[in-house]
Amino acid sequence: MIVADRKKIPEIRDMVKGHDRVLLVGCGTCVTVCLAGGERETGLIGSALRMSLKLIGREAVTVHECTIERQCEDAFIDVLAQRVGEYDAICSLGCGAGVQALAERFPGKAVYPGLNTQFIGILESQGVWTEKCAACGNCKLGQYFGICPITRCAKRQLNGPCGGSRGGKCEVSDSTDCAWQLIYERAKSLDKVQVLDSLMPAQDWSTSNDGGARKVVREDQCIAGMGPKA
Amino acid sequence: MNNQPIILAFCCHYCAYAAADMAGSMRLQYPANVRVLRFPCTGKIEENYLLAAFEQGVDGVIVAGCLEGGCHFLEGNLRARKRVGRAKQFLSEAGVEQERLEMFNLSSAEGPRFAEIVREMSDRIAPLGPSPLRKNQSAMNAGIAALEKQTELAIQGGRK
Secondary structure, eight states: OEEEEEOOHHHHHHHHTTOSEEEEEEESSHHHHTTSSSHHHHHHHHHHHHHHHHHTTOTTOEEEEEEESOTTSHHHHHHHHHHHTTOSEEEEESOHHHHHHHHHHOTTSEEEEOEEEEEEEEEEETTEEEEEEOOOSSOOTTTTTTOOHHHHSTTOOSSSOOTTOBTTEETTEEEEEOHHHHHHHHHHHTTOGGGGGSOOOOOOGGGSSSSSSOOOOOGGGSOTTOOOOO | OOSSOOEEEEEETTTHHHHHHHHHHTTOOOOSOEEEEEESOGGGOOHHHHHHHHHTTOSEEEEEEOOTTOBTTBSHHHHHHHHHHHHHHHHHHHTOOGGGEEEEEOOTTOHHHHHHHHHHHHHHHGGGOSOTTOOOHHHHHHHHHHHHHHHHHHHTTTOO
């Protein structure tokens, strides 16, 4: 899932303080699960934001909250469409995709982000989320026994650990596992350590941050006349 | 109405609420501007109840739960302490003095301690002055009544 955390209240307040009516929009999908932008968090941020605005003399700003099932799909934004007319700004508590989906759908409204989108990750333990995927567009997890060195090795090394691997931990932080230690141990338990003898070529980054925003197209799913936008 | 700070006390049914009752039975004197809200456990208290109380303009909030290790539901009071910490973080970011909110632990046998906690919080909050978030007394009273209703509904699982 997409993992995010909230922006501090003063930052959100300074973005919206020039408006008269602001709608805080939570998202019921990933950011609800990572406790950043679901219904409960939207209520808390709304409450703190109203207090903050009042204390800087902007009591006149109306802040209301609502949460939709998913911000990153237009069909789910439909339920919001009627209500948005009453506001002159939207603060999205969705991920970066949600913020931009709202901005595209409501071109006449100012749209602000209330969260900092962090990464694609999983719940490691209660209250702790860890990055697992860099969305590089060229998955090599098969060669690394299900552990991604691109994401989990601080140096993104593809051919073994560096000299900073100590006691299974990365030199960057004692709380960070060395991805290569994990890869090696997993290879050993699968009796496939010899696979690691082969040399991996450098990562092809053309599928990642290259050539602007990426796009996945399934021609068979495109509706005639409504193909991918240019 | 006097000039003492207006305090909401979110009390656990099994300890602080009974202690408040005992303080009354013992005819103990403590600041009169405290209003008690009863919860089945402090673990039922959501952070948004605490923020809502401040939004309505109360001067301070007490969360009073069982002694640590003595929660009727095992760890409700420990969760409440963490939630109070997070609510303080929100208050601080919003510009409200976080000293206005505090969690206390006491047993149902501690009527005098309840009176002492109220005095302690009243003395702590008084120098901070009235909450700048309060519009007027009647708006705040209406807000508190709405909060009481909201928390009551939440406790009943939303049943009317």
